[in-house]
Amino acid sequence: MIDMPRRxxxxxxxxxxxxxxxxxxxxxxxxxxxxxxxxxxxxxxRLGPGTLYSSIQTLLExxxxxxxxxxxxxxxxxxxxxxxITSAGRKGARAEAERLADLLxxxxxxxxxxxxxx
Amino acid sequence: xxxxxxxxxxxxxxxxFRKAYGEDxxxxxxxxxxxxxxxxxxxxxxxxxxxxxxxxxxxxHRRVVPAASLPAEARLFQVLEMEPPRPSTFFFGGALxxxxxxxxxxxxxYAGVRKPFRAEPSPASQAASTQLAGSSRSATxxxxxxxxxxxxxxxxxxxxxxxxxxEFLLDAAERQxxxxxxxxxxxEYEDDRAAxxxxxxxxxxxxxxxxxxxxTSGRAFxxxxxTQMEAASPATRVLIFYTNxxxxxxxxxxxxxPIDDHFAISIPVGTHSPRGRNAxxxxxxxx
Numbered sequence: 041m042i043d044m045p046r047r048x049x050x051x052x053x054x055x056x057x058x059x060x061x062x063x064x065x066x067x068x069x070x071x072x073x074x075x076x077x078x079x080x081x082x083x084x085x086r087l088g089p090g091t092l093y094s095s096i097q098t099l100l101e102x103x104x105x106x107x108x109x110x111x112x113x114x115x116x117x118x119x120x121x122x123x124x125i126t127s128a129g130r131k132g133a134r135a136e137a138e139r140l141a142d143l144l145x146x147x148x149x150x151x152x153x154x155x156x157x158x
Numbered sequence: 159x160x161x162x163x164x165x166x167x168x169x170x171x172x173x174x175f176r177k178a179y180g181e182d183x184x185x186x187x188x189x190x191x192x193x194x195x196x197x198x199x200x201x202x203x204x205x206x207x208x209x210x211x212x213x214x215x216x217x218x219h220r221r222v223v224p225a226a227s228l229p230a231e232a233r234l235f236q237v238l239e240m241e242p243p244r245p246s247t248f249f250f251g252g253a254l255x256x257x258x259x260x261x262x263x264x265x266x267x268y269a270g271v272r273k274p275f276r277a278e279p280s281p282a283s284q285a286a287s288t289q290l291a292g293s294s295r296s297a298t299x300x301x302x303x304x305x306x307x308x309x310x311x312x313x314x315x316x317x318x319x320x321x322x323x324x325e326f327l328l329d330a331a332e333r334q335x336x337x338x339x340x341x342x343x344x345x346e347y348e349d350d351r352a353a354x355x356x357x358x359x360x361x362x363x364x365x366x367x368x369x370x371x372x373x374t375s376g377r378a379f380x381x382x383x384x385t386q387m388e389a390a391s392p393a394t395r396v397l398i399f400y401t402n403x404x405x406x407x408x409x410x411x412x413x414x415x416p417i418d419d420h421f422a423i424s425i426p427v428g429t430h431s432p433r434g435r436n437a438x439x440x441x442x443x444x445x
Binding site (some may be wrong): 086088092097 | 179206
């Protein structure tokens with residue numbers, strides 16, 4: 041097994057970070073993740089199927105997420121794959137959030153923001 | 159309709175991606191078609207899909223595929239763009255290049271000293287040539303019947319030596335050289351001067367008419383010369399021999415006089431050269 045190149049996840053791509061954030065509370069299938077990302081970004085980001093599943097594959101290979109049983113959430117006859125975040129994924133999401141927080145502190149120190157952001 | 163069109167567009171993704179997530183992508187499309195009705199919803203959906211396709215399909219084609227997900231034969235072509243070559247790679251590559259260069263130089267030097275294949279006699283066939291000369295000499299000694307016996311014995315020897323060496327092919331220059339030598343010998347050794355002149359005239363006439371031009375076989379050329387000499391003078395006892403083994407070691411006392419590496423002319427015992435050449439040898443043989 042050849043691991044994915046490390047630069048794919050370091051730094052964490054925006055789409056992958058959004059997916060980790062979407063899965064941080066509960067397991068979801070692909071369409072649920074897309075809707076959750078759209079919701080948490082207030083409609084600014086809608087992941088298309090290619091970007092969504094490409095990012096999911098990268099996160100699976102990096103062991104930041106894993107497939108999960110559908111359990112009670114499986115409805116009807118449609119078979120969907122569910123995903124949930126792993127402990128490594130939480131660490132990776134936390135590290136990415138801290139990196140962005142550091143950037144935010146620097147931006148604030150440089151007085152990049154104006155008005156209500158300050 | 160939208161689902162079929164998107165299923166077709168999914169072919170733009172690599173096979174491993176379609177196999178792993180193609181059905182999930184179609185399911186996501188069905189979900190969006192269900193949840194985003196209306197013209198505006200469909201328009202936004204297709205804008206999203208096409209933009210996503212343009213960005214993600216090339217990225218998927220550049221992706222390094224895990225070896226375990228590939229068939230065994232495809233792993234031979236694993237792209238290693240993310241893995242720099244190891245030092246041992248350079249070492250073995252350099253050693254292989256040096257070995258190849260050494261082999262190439264060795265082959266060049268071998269080709270420089272190699273002799274091309276030729277229809278040249280081996281030492282064994284040289285001995286056979288000497289035996290052939292001796293056989294011809296002894297066969298011509300009976301006198302009046304010498305011509306027929308010599309022809310028969312030499313033909314048998316030629317059949318034997320044909321198995322030992324390749325046929326010597328004549329070109330125009332060789333035919334001209336042999337013919338000139340035959341004419342010179344006929345003039346010198348033919349007892350009947352009138353017959354000698356007829357023979358020479360016939361040979362030259364045939365040469366001018368191009369009857370020899372197509373002959374490349376030494377044996378066929380000798381046969382043609384003998385036939386034409388006999389036609390010009392049935393009483394002539396001069397006979398042309400051919401062998402594909404050069405017989406340059408024939409004794410000067412032989413009645414078979416070499417005129418070429420491959421051609422010889424038979425001079426029957428008792429023939430006296432008008433110029434006295436070989437007369438001593440003839441007399442010695444006759445004695």
